[in-house]
Amino acid sequence: MRAHPAGPRHGDEHDHVTHRPVSVAESLRTDNGVWSANVTRDEVSGALTIADHDVRELTEQFGTPLLVMDLDDLRERVQDYQAAFDDPELPTDIYYAGKAFLSVQFARWLADEGLRIDVCTGGELACALRADVPGADLLFHGNNKSPVEIAEAIDAGVGRIVLDSFEDIARVAFAAEQAGVVAPVLVRVTAGVEAHTHEFIATAHEDQKFGFSLAAGDAREAVARVLNLPSLELRGLHSHIGSQIFDASGFEVACARVIGLMAQLRDEFGHEFAELNLGGGLGIKYQPSDQPLSVSEIARDLREIVKRECSARGLPLPRLAFEPGRAIVGPTTCTLYTVGTIKQVATGDGPHRTYVSVDGGMSDNIRTALYDAEYTVTLASRSSDAELMRCRVVGKHCESGDIVVTDAWLPSDLAVDDVLAVAATGAYNRSMASNYNLVPRPPVIAVRPGEIVPLIRRETTDDLFACDLG
């Protein structure tokens, strides 16, 4: 079975029909909200350009597969997110969720833009520290932080530690005591809400590993314990409800429950919670037919919900916090692949399907196989006015499930050595990459007009054997 109806799938639309472009012209468009802001098509050559860089020049220089991040789009997205939550009545901290994608330079950029960073392992912590992000701007998550990781986080002066289990409370309290500090913490509450696209499920209990159950009383018990531990400073509560969320409806139920709990605990313990962290989960467009509300629309709804719920319970407004990952980095990046083989396959149910094999696959994009994720792909190295053909873009791995784009329509004059671009691969693609079939992991470069900043280089054959003891 798969663990969670919405959680692990990270936002893939099982219920709607895959978007089919009506014409080759539509399949070549880059203004459908799926591509980053500075992806366009050169009018003369017909080739895709990313921040004025011709993709043919980028692939010439860096090879394929290649992940290309649109740096000005990233900056704009960060600023949009910040602006959406800019409310003097309700100050909000934005923690970028490092699990979506991290590199040292990338973390440095985000910190320069004023984002804080949410890390959840010693490795992610190390990355943020290598980027000189101040410890106070970091938030440390994790359902099973090791004592070593906790000690490193406290040593780094991490600004928030999100407590996730009774063991975690004891370990963090002990580590803080040992270090002679008071650690600022949040208690993670599971409120029984699981949200995904425009839908959510509200139950009493959540059958998942994170947090303390509100309904079962574990959240109350966790707060009671934390308040009794002098090495912990309880800053607030944390609630995360899902991923690839397209509107605020799920948050409405979760906020009512969590803010209700804050009121109840204030009454019981006399404790005012200074902060409310509502986690991450805002969705992005993977296909033109995806219709998430804008960040500013969801932010407006969220702020109203929080104000209303606090007002109804006579609570002062808390400081808010959010943890966007995908919403920041997902749409900024696309992956460029070179076509290697093109095969017509009879499917028995009508038209042929054309299998287009590219030079990457499940090692650089596990999301299609893992979450049934759907992506948008376009011919990138040139234009075409040929009719569309029904395609499946597959990788080079020795496995039939090695699929990059399950349903795609590409020009029927597609040829070997054409370059394809797959949109919205910034989140979870490179971070979940593997060396399956001993395939080197691809590089990530960031571009803006006149500048290319390589973030992660391509692995070499020698890299594949770095840990092999021969």
Next chain:
Amino acid sequence: MRAHPAGPRHGDEHDHVTHRPVSVAESLRTDNGVWSANVTRDEVSGALTIADHDVRELTEQFGTPLLVMDLDDLRERVQDYQAAFDDPELPTDIYYAGKAFLSVQFARWLADEGLRIDVCTGGELACALRADVPGADLLFHGNNKSPVEIAEAIDAGVGRIVLDSFEDIARVAFAAEQAGVVAPVLVRVTAGVEAHTHEFIATAHEDQKFGFSLAAGDAREAVARVLNLPSLELRGLHSHIGSQIFDASGFEVACARVIGLMAQLRDEFGHEFAELNLGGGLGIKYQPSDQPLSVSEIARDLREIVKRECSARGLPLPRLAFEPGRAIVGPTTCTLYTVGTIKQVATGDGPHRTYVSVDGGMSDNIRTALYDAEYTVTLASRSSDAELMRCRVVGKHCESGDIVVTDAWLPSDLAVDDVLAVAATGAYNRSMASNYNLVPRPPVIAVRPGEIVPLIRRETTDDLFACDLG
């Protein structure tokens, strides 16, 4: 959607109920066919031993997560496989499918045991060559081999190249011609059979990326082209029908079709095919309730089928070949984890579920999330006579789908710092491992009585940033 009804899932039983041990004693047993031959439990301490090595000593020395391969079990499994196909009438070559797991020393051992190796990328080829496996003992697969990989394979004198598309035929022929050699090749045929456990689906067409369709005439056309290319020597046909296959029923249909094609092509082109490679796919026990036939039973059935089909068509017996991966390495290895947190979660549908968090997860075992794979787990560092409790073993990643064992029953006195062992993790676990959440990938060690051979060391934090350009 998921690509293939059986293919990508690699043998996970969606239809049968997860095996529930009837008692704690049963949950502690190691003689249920799921564990490798030399896994036992020390009568005094109650701890698991692997080839006489106490798991507590292994985890003390190497940390957790840790993959431990039972070397004598591996050798026995190789020899069983070889013996099962030892038929003077029908000589058979065994190619180990490197995708399941490879390291340099591991490849060397297999070659020493007389196995050949099936590789499908330049990286896997490089591994085999670093192990000094003779090129002639290698078979090169791949639906999208790059020209560079093909040139490397020909340069290495690879014994067989499996042709998978018309582009592939042209590329391999060209590369062989350039190198002034004649490359021995097989043509991969899709026969419309998809097999999985005790079931198979037989259709005319296969909606997947590999091979040439028999029904559509592509296989015939491929053979015709290869026969006209002087730089290619057509040794035979290749057919792969699925994974985690428990009996020969699917092979029966596929063999009838492929051997029928061999007869047809002999009649048309006068070409006798010297070899028939039937691919891989034999299944293993992940749970005590899995009931695959033994390799010797399936081999007996397969040899009968091939003899009958060839005889019926007046064909001389070909040389056979198989490509076992999982069947060789899967059961030899288990993963050791340390318990970090234990959480009771109300599920709303009856009893609580206990979430047991370990120090690894989807970065070292993506199969549970990817294929809904089911694993067997046991308490490894001690014995217990406490009652069983219903558990889910989860990892430390920041994702609710990060599950190692979906349904497990473990002793209710399970405690933090206990070591758990998950069985049959030799195939596809380490080879598909990622650095998700910047978690270092775990080491693999091989053990036999009195000896420990580390194959792959644990990644360090510095390793995580080896390609990060800062």
